[in-house]
Amino acid sequence: MPPVQPFENAVQTHGPTVLRVCRxxxxxxxxxxxxxxxxxxxxxxxxxxxxxxxxxxxxxxRVARNKSIDIVRATARQAIPADALPDAARSHDPQATDVWQAVARLPQRQREAVAYHYFGGLPHTETAEVTGSSPAAVRRAAADGIAALRRTLSTDDPTPSARTPAKASR
Structure with a gap:
């Protein structure tokens, strides 16, 4: 048996309160x-x-609080694009600077896939949710991005750690 009042009345009566909670x-x-x-x-x-x-x-x-928190959580997982690295991320190490510059030159999809998966440690499925893509497309973009970074940053040093970022655990 539904509540006594019609749903439309609940929206009119409690709508302003719900909006205040959300705000x-x-x-x-x-x-x-x-x-x-x-x-x-x-x-x-x-x-x-x-x-x-x-x-x-x-x-x-209570429902409004939960929906608001869902939005806070979703927003917190989204990266905010920036034209330049923050000062804290800048390095005086020329090799590290080269890596950041090479990552910045990648096409957007590759850059996001590499950043979220390898630097951020997100699995491909979560990276796909964040970017609005499919896990298969993210896997491909990440692989292409890493391949491009390897070509760009290849050195005489045969150790993989000298050429590519360390892969985070899934």
Whole structure:
């Protein structure tokens, strides 16, 4: 038996409260609006099974909090592109500087695949989620990127560590 009030009334009555919760977690902007929408989409799906006597406002606030945290987590996993390396990442070692410059010259898909998988330690499946690609495409881009780095950075030193970044564990 669904709650006494129709779903439309719950949206009108509790919508402003849900938006305040989303904005408190995410700040004003499109992310808060998205969390508000996701909250009410999830609520609409669960509405028919909501037990009678449920405190609808408290339930919606909890759903809004969870949806907002989902957006925070998703945003935290996305890299922010930059034109130059931050000062902390710069090195006085000429070989390290060459690596960063070579990575920066890779095509975007290869650069992202190498950065997320090899430098960030993400598995190909998570790298695919972050980049909006398939795991197979990420594997290929990462392999092509590493091959390009090997060609660019090849030296007389036969040790692989001198030519390529260390691969992170999966």
């Amino acid at each position: 408190a977690v995410l700040g004003a902007g499109p992310d808060a609006d998205d969390a508000w929408s996701e909250t009410f989409l999830a609520a609409l799906r669960a509405w028919p099974d909501l037990p009678p006597g449920t405190n609808v406002q408290a339930w919606l606030v």
